[in-house]
Amino acid sequence: MNYENDLEVEALLxxxxxxxxxxxxxxxxxxxxxxxxxxxxxLANRLNRSLMSxxxxxxxxxxxxxxxxxxxxxxxxxxxxxxxxxxxLAARLGGGALTAGLALFAGRRALGRITGxxxxxxPAAAVVETTPSNLLS
Amino acid sequence: MxxxxxxxxxxxxxxxxxxxxxxxxxxxYERYVKKIYSYIYYRTGNAxxxxxxxxxxxxxxxxxxxxYVERGIPFSAWLYRxxxxxxxxxxxxxxxxxxxxxxxxxxxxxxxxxxEVASESEEERQRLLEAVRRLPEERQQxxxxxxxxxxxxxxxxxxxxxxxxxxxxxxHRTLLALREDLTARQAEPAPRTERGRRQGA
Numbered sequence: 001m002n003y004e005n006d007l008e009v010e011a012l013l014x015x016x017x018x019x020x021x022x023x024x025x026x027x028x029x030x031x032x033x034x035x036x037x038x039x040x041x042x043l044a045n046r047l048n049r050s051l052m053s054x055x056x057x058x059x060x061x062x063x064x065x066x067x068x069x070x071x072x073x074x075x076x077x078x079x080x081x082x083x084x085x086x087x088x089l090a091a092r093l094g095g096g097a098l099t100a101g102l103a104l105f106a107g108r109r110a111l112g113r114i115t116g117x118x119x120x121x122x123p124a125a126a127v128v129e130t131t132p133s134n135l136l137s
Numbered sequence: 138m139x140x141x142x143x144x145x146x147x148x149x150x151x152x153x154x155x156x157x158x159x160x161x162x163x164x165x166y167e168r169y170v171k172k173i174y175s176y177i178y179y180r181t182g183n184a185x186x187x188x189x190x191x192x193x194x195x196x197x198x199x200x201x202x203x204x205y206v207e208r209g210i211p212f213s214a215w216l217y218r219x220x221x222x223x224x225x226x227x228x229x230x231x232x233x234x235x236x237x238x239x240x241x242x243x244x245x246x247x248x249x250x251x252x253e254v255a256s257e258s259e260e261e262r263q264r265l266l267e268a269v270r271r272l273p274e275e276r277q278q279x280x281x282x283x284x285x286x287x288x289x290x291x292x293x294x295x296x297x298x299x300x301x302x303x304x305x306x307x308x309h310r311t312l313l314a315l316r317e318d319l320t321a322r323q324a325e326p327a328p329r330t331e332r333g334r335r336q337g338a
Contacts, residue, residue: 010305013312014290021287040312043319050262051269051284056174060188064170067192068199069163 009037016041020048148212155202162202166195169213172286173220179281180224182270190227194220214295217286221278221296228274268318276311283308 016029026045033041143151143164154161173194178187197219198205205215269280275297282293290301297304 006306006309010309013309014305017283017308021283039316040309043312043316046261046265047269047280047284047315050265051179051280053171053285054175054178054187056171056178056188056191057184061170061174064192064195065163065166068166068195069159 009040012037013040013044017044020044152202152205152212155199162199165198165212169216170195172213173216175285176217176281177220177224179285180277181227186227190220190223193223197223210295211292214292217282217296225274264319264322268315268322271318272311272314276307276314279304279307279311 012029012033016026019026019029026041030038030041143154143161146154146161146164148165148168151161151165155165170191174187174191177190177194178184181187181190194216198216205212210218269277272280278297279293282288282296288296290304293299294301294304299307
């Protein structure tokens with residue numbers, strides 16, 4: 001059978017793939033195809049044999065599930081989400097205010113140190129008293 | 138509501154319950170963890186990274202499950218999209234792509250109901266899998282969603298944000314590209330497998 005355009009070939013390949021994935025016989029598709037279409041159908045058969053589902057390690061699956069479904073049936077994320085919205089907002093505002101306060105405190109201390117260093121007087125030079133006796137000697 | 142009742146619910150119902158109940162999320166996890174792992178395994182080529190990324194997919198899903206409802210796509214498609222994005226980031230973070238070790242595929246078990254498997258040599262299968270991994274990302278994704286995950290064109294379209302017609306067209310073009318790649322490399326000597334190296338040693 002000759003397929004006049006891409007749409008026909010696409011329809012053939014799609015039907016063949018559906019049959020493959022449903023574990024149905026695909027002989028009829030192969031018999032009716034020639035040339036490039038036949039090559040593509042054979043390639044699809046090879047893919048179907050080579051690309052198979054891979055099972056994860058069951059210990060990994062169980063351990064990961066335990067992270068979501070703990071013994072107390074609540075993860076941290078879900079516990080957070082279970083809190084009423086107004087409490088969550090209050091917690092966020094409180095946390096933000098605390099962070100801002102700490103930042104302000106630390107900033108002021110740092111600024112104080114810098115300005116303190118700048119305004120500190122230079123060490124006093126030795127003062128030589130100029131008395132008439134000094135001048136003479 | 139007990140776990141047995143959860144197993145009878147649709148994904149969309151479980152998602153709503155999962156907003157505040159980890160057992161409902163656990164049911165969704167049970168339904169999809171193997172599929173997501175399998176998809177990621179083929180995209181990364183090793184079990185360690187597949188486990189790491191699978192873990193991240195479900196953590197991200199848990200954190201963002203409330204935003205899922207607005208998207209209007211099946212929950213499974215949403216999970217695959219998360220997986221796809223994480224795998225894409227994973228590839229971006231790495232300059233080289235690892236080759237899927239053939240032994241791991243054998244360990245995963247061949248399909249008992251496919252006698253043709255025995256007739257196809259290991260090297261032929263290895264060559265085909267390597268050719269798949271040389272395809273552009275979206276074409277690899279399509280082949281895995283169809284052949285490994287066995288999803289319908291509608292589901293694949295939802296995951297890849299394409300129409301069913303576009304999925305069919307992409308499948309056609311992917312097979313053509315794969316055939317071209319295999320033909321071009323046919324003359325090259327086949328790579329030796331891990332098993333072959335061990336036997337030869």
